[in-house]
Amino acid sequence: MSSTPDQDAPEALASPAAAPVDDNIAIIARQAIVDEHRAVYGYELFDRSTASDAHTAASDAALLFNALSYAGTEALVGKKTVFINCTHDSLSGGHLELIHPEKVVLEVPPLPDGAAQEEIDGRVPTLQALRERGFRLAFDQQSLKRAYTHWLPLASFVKLDMMAFKPELAAPLVKFATTHSKATLVAEKVETAEQYEMMRDLGVKLFQGFWFAHPSLVKATTIRPAQATIIQLINLVRKQASTAEIEELLKKDPTLSFNLLRFINSSGFGLSCEITSFRHAVMILGLKKLFRWAALLMTTSRAGGAPPAVGQTAVVRGRLMELLAAELLSPEDCDNAFVVGVFSLLDTMLGVPLDKALESVALPEPVMDALLHNKGVFAPFLDLTRACESGDEAAFAKAADALHLSNRQVNWAHLQALAWAESLNDE
Incomplete structure (x- = not known):
């Protein structure tokens, strides 16, 4: 792998072939898109979670969903622009309604060779609607052909594949693209210094390819x-x-x-x-x-199956802390006490340290203090909740006394929490 400005890359696997197929692992390949100074402008993302190379509307939605929910864009792409390959079916998918348009560039492929002109022009209203919603669109050099005349004005980016044309055609392609569109040009599949320098000298501003960075695989536990x-x-x-x-x-x-x-x-x-x-x-x-x-x-979830026992325990913890807090704290604090209890087992659920698990979810500072440092207003309630599970009578007595709660109050709350959690499974 060549040198790259991408110094903060998350854990990468050796190769796509090494990626395990696991229901609880989302594997996303990312490749940097850099400017003429080799600073990272954005990342193109690819789904590597399945053994199949099938690219469908469903896989488009799953990739975007996993990138934004599971991996967390802070770890995956930080504040950079995300480029996502799309099928035409996925361009009208409801999943795009969940995404802030300024964050994502939709890479739109040309239609198959031999597509009728009416079919090509028939895609324009969908593309225009996406632009009006604020999405930026990227096309490849096929959009420079006469058949795609009506697409080109909608392009925010045009990607020029260095493997798809001879070097002597580079200047005419760049001139045509800059004359007939306001798109930013991206030279992709750049594999040599000569290719980079030629395109840079022609005024191309963005670059992607093995000469800068091979794709790295980001493994996100879900x-x-x-x-x-x-x-x-x-x-x-x-x-x-x-x-x-x-x-x-x-x-x-x-x-x-x-x-x-x-x-x-x-x-x-x-x-x-x-x-x-x-x-x-x-x-x-x-x-x-x-x-x-x-x-x-x-x-993107597994079919069937009841929540694991650890999830049940987490729910009991949350409800017990909520009930105990109701004796002493405000209603808002009771809600936060529930969150402390429920999220106190995230490390077990995710198989990662709790501080790492909590990096990707926003929680109030008192909640974080209790979970990570066992400090603050909720810490004594969490101690008491854990003591209720442990069967350690000395720890139970100490924790209950710290909150000035009687054994009867705590035992009643614990029974109520267990009954509540059990009732959830019967609904």
Whole structure:
């Protein structure tokens, strides 16, 4: 691999062939797109999670969803522009409604050779609608052909494949593209210094290829809710359920609520403030986008299967902390106490240290203090909750005494939490 300015790359695997096929692993290849100074402008992303090379509307949606939800764009691409390859079917997909248009460039392929002119021109309204929504479009050098005359004015980027034309055609192609469009040109598949220098001297501003950086594989561990829970969420949304009802479902399944908070706070969603509560997340998304999100989550989750025992324990912890906090704290603090309990087992769910797990989800500072440092207002409640699980009578007595709660109060709350968690499985 050649030298590259991409010094902060996450863990990369040796090669695509080495990538394991695992329901809980999203593997995304990224290749840097650099400017004439070799500073990273953005990254093109490719799905490497499956053994198949099939590129479909569903795989487009899954790639974008995984990149923004599971891997977290901060780890994957930081603040850089994301280039995503699209099929024409995926350009009208609902998953694009979940994405902040300024964050993503949609790479649109030409139609198959032999496509009728009416069919090529027939795609223009879809492309125009995407531009009007704020998306930038990238075409390859096929868009410089006469058949694509009506596409070219819609291009924000035109990618020139260095393997697809002879060096003597470079200057005419660049001149034609700059004369007939306002697109930024990208020289791709640049493999030699000579190719780079030739295109740079012709005024090309962006470059991509092995001479700069080979694609690196980013491995993102995922936690995915049971499909039955996601279907419950979809049904609630379809019947126009209240925010309170939807929030109640999110509180039942820590994997569902974790994925929602992580997604809505990803840079791809484009919010200027962090969302730290389930209720706020539901209100910000709205029912239409919540439905889109749940549908995408379902397509990328495993079929069947009950939540693992650790998820059940997390729910009990959350409910117990909420009930204990109700004796002493405000309603808002009770909500946060629930979050502390539910997310206290994320390290076990994800198989990574808790601080790393929490990097991709926004939580209030007192919640983070309790989870990471065992400090602050919620720490004594978490200690007591853990003591209830351990059977250590001395630890239980010490933790209960610290909160001035009687054995009867704590035992009643614990029984209520266990019963509540058990009732969730019966619904």
